[in-house]
Amino acid sequence: MSNLAPQVIFIGLGVIAVVSALLVVVGRNLFHAAMFLGAYMLSIAGFYFLLDADLVGIMQVFVYVGGVIVMLLFGVMLTAQMTNVRMVSAVKQRGGTVLSVIVLVALLASIFKKTAFVISQATPAQNAISLVGKLFMTDYVLPFEVVSVLLLAALIGAIVVAREEGRPQ
């Protein structure tokens, strides 16, 4: 039970990830593609939770599914005549696509075969979130505060760029 269940969950998540990733690429509707990208990112979050990486999983859900996907959907909806367009990918590119996919898979497979994977013996940290919180408040105070300055810069930069370009006539 204890060995089988994580594997079942892993395979299930893997199937969801691969299928939704494929649907992102194959789909003809941009809105649906963005939704399937969200499903894909959720399944990746599932992998993080499966690996006991709670904080990274939460980050994935909040930032990617909650933030980036919303931004993507806004981008799709803001673009005129975009949601209803059924995109037709050029059939001419099929040969090149197949070729590049084959090359990519062959390269990845050769790298995969050559690499000697080391499995760490260390047990994953329990309560990673509170551990991170403690470290933020003790050893890494300065980086923590610098992050807020970085976010401030990103915020102001985003406003400046979006306002100048998006100002309605």
Added chain:
Amino acid sequence: MITEIIYFNVFVILGAAIVAIAIGLSKLLATRKPSEAKLEVYECGNIHVTGDPRIQFKIHYYIFALLLVIFDVEMIFVFPWAVVFKSLGFFAFIEMVIFIAILMLGLFYAWRKGVMKWV
């Protein structure tokens, strides 16, 4: 690990069950007598809805999406702090006040620039 898997399964089953019950019950209990008026698109105040429902939104709204992403990332940093807040005491509180104050500067900047205006 096993207890977590049990939790996981309980959540999966519960989640699926809630959706199945909600949709299934309404399918089972609802009477269906469609008429022309019932099948019309619901729109508050409008009698006859015309045109394409998918219109181009104002580009202005994109800034809200950008702000959402920024404050999403901020929340990620607040979250671990909130978990251990009690055991860290006053110093941690001051740190978080500084952290949020710096970000509030950005919010005030957005406010001053008129980004928050609902147009």
